[in-house]
Amino acid sequence: MTGYGAARLLREGLRGHRGWTPAWRSPEPKPDYDVVIVGGGGHGLATAYYLARVHGVRRVAVVEKGWIGGGNTGRNTTVVRSSYFYPESVALYDLALRLYEGLSRELDFNIMLSQRGILTVAHTEMEMDVCARIVNAMQINGTDAELFDAERVRRVAPLLATSPGSRYPVLGGFWQGRAGVARHDAVAWGYARAADRLGVDIIQNCEVLDFIVENGACAGVVTARGPIRAGRVGLAAASHSAVLAAKAGFELPLHVYTLQAMVSEPIKPALDTVVLSLGTGVYVSQSDKGELVFGGGIDRVTSFAQRGNPPVQEAVISGLLEMFPAFGQLKLMRQWAGIVDVAPDSSPIIGPSPLPGLFLNCGWGTGGFKAIPAGGFLMAHLLARGEHHEISRPFDLDRFARGALIDEAAGSGIAH
């Protein structure tokens, strides 16, 4: 037995938990693979899994400089949704949500997907118009969305300050019922275990330092543990994709910013949905442990420091307290940050890079946790076939020169 079923838990509990074995191997890197993926975040691990599972490409390595899921995948606030504006985005994020819906079963690993819905609230007439526009777009694009009046908002989030006297009075909002949260570590670990079982080598503590370039094409990577050759290389290193791009001789249209999040002390269940305010940019949900998990905008100082600055913390906390005055009694327990790779249109970059043989899956910025299954699925298609899946085509790097940006920052007023 290798699963985590009730019988096994009971048996291990009685035996002092001495029978558990690692969920994936820690192999030595082989000299060459069909595909090497740089970065063991959710996107890199999911790419490896779908390469092996869907395309039968099993000579695959994921090379991670630290530990898997230790980047943004393990630092995010785990909101999953497909409430985007443009058809291209809804196609992408709804594919991800559909894959998430079946993922615990597919991976035989509980990713704790909780489709508790996301409520986006509007505080002005203009924001109500924005909500109506997004709801129309989402429905036309084939995903679920509903426009709410103030009364329905109150019913879903009774602790939210909605009265005309509050700093941010609530006029209404919109609802996506299939949205929710999932456990971030479980997504990384579930994909890792499933990929490992299909023969993928997950190589941790192995930084990629450079690329092997032969005859003008990428032929592998140079790592801290020596060179590893590969037929194709996938770059899924989030913010460090931009740093590694320089080694491969090109630049990416990305800015690297800090994004922070915070949790309160744990309390009894008080909020059973995700709430996002269009006015404050703050969003909040309650974790299974009872903590309020919340965040807001990015620190607008380009940074690789992986820690946040007080001014944004202050803005986020005051936004939260204006929305939920009752939360003012709580203690803040932890604060942390990730470094996010933001494209000018706040949409990801998936596709070939300027260096033949090297492919990109980056630019997920502040919102790529929700996209992990789709990012992996589409990147696997690209690496196996050498060409785009129709859903990833619009997200190619060429959109910048073609002027075909998918401006979700403007379109859906994105938060995470």
Place this chain on the structure above:
Amino acid sequence: MQIFTCPFCGARDETEFRFMGEAGKQRPEGGRAVGEAEWAAYLYLQRNEKGPVREIWMHQPCGELFLLARDNVTHAAEPGVGLRPEGA
């Protein structure tokens, strides 16, 4: 809290400043003759160096643009240097 130094107003709180872009970008000369790829590169591509960087910032209260040499890992920052030619 980070403190940056405007060449005109002196040391101020980071909230007064706005990041404008990486230093050293040259707008392509030649108008319509400039190709799409070159425009896209000018508009969108970033060097994204990790560590010491040179950037253009604005001090919003006085509106001045200046050069800021900073380390984006340690967050150490040198005093800002004005961009106006001497005597302007």
